[in-house]
Amino acid sequence: MIEVKINGLFMTQSQSSGVILKEIDGDKTLPIIIGEYEAQSIALGLESIAPPRPITHDLLLNMLESLNAHIERIIITDLKNNTYYAIIEVLNSGKILEIDARPSDAIALAVRQNIQIFVEEEVMRKGAYSQDEMQELEERQIDSTKDRIDRLKKELQEAVDKEDYEKAAKLRDDINRLESRQ
Numbered sequence: 001m002i003e004v005k006i007n008g009l010f011m012t013q014s015q016s017s018g019v020i021l022k023e024i025d026g027d028k029t030l031p032i033i034i035g036e037y038e039a040q041s042i043a044l045g046l047e048s049i050a051p052p053r054p055i056t057h058d059l060l061l062n063m064l065e066s067l068n069a070h071i072e073r074i075i076i077t078d079l080k081n082n083t084y085y086a087i088i089e090v091l092n093s094g095k096i097l098e099i100d101a102r103p104s105d106a107i108a109l110a111v112r113q114n115i116q117i118f119v120e121e122e123v124m125r126k127g128a129y130s131q132d133e134m135q136e137l138e139e140r141q142i143d144s145t146k147d148r149i150d151r152l153k154k155e156l157q158e159a160v161d162k163e164d165y166e167k168a169a170k171l172r173d174d175i176n177r178l179e180s181r182q
Helices: 036-046 056-066 103-113 121-127 131-161 165-180
Strands: 002-011 017-023 029-034 069-080 083-092 095-101 117-119
Touching: 002 029, 002 036, 017 036, 017 103, 029 036, 029 103, 029 121, 036 056, 036 103, 056 069, 056 103, 069 103, 069 121, 083 103, 095 103, 103 117, 117 121, 131 165
Parallel strands: 069 117
Antiparallel strands: 002 017, 002 117, 017 029, 069 083, 083 095
């Protein structure tokens, strides 16, 4: 198994959230697309921000503590059909329990208590990128965004020429959103 740390959160062009896991003793990174709620929960954990009332991940940790159990580690165990799988190893009464989980939920729990995160070697082999590959992906995404902005600007001009101001306003907002992410 390979120990990883959270290297950051990201947003895709299609507005999906993601988390980047990076090898502690290497240069490979593993990007995983996750839900928006889970990304927000991970961000709160990374920033050590405690909401006024417990959110789901805090509630689960409070329950484990009340039961005198705690999380030992998180393991990203598999990648099947572009879906990642994880287990949460919980120590309870001297026994390790393996609980099936989505990686995003497991990570959201881990960041709150500085719990180690591991990835099976086969999963890293299938899904990870080297530093050079990640840079190339980022450059392609920037080029793709520029092409999309150019296309939207042409559509905006056409909408203005046709006096379709409702469509023009929507296109303007889409262009501004894309440009603000560059």
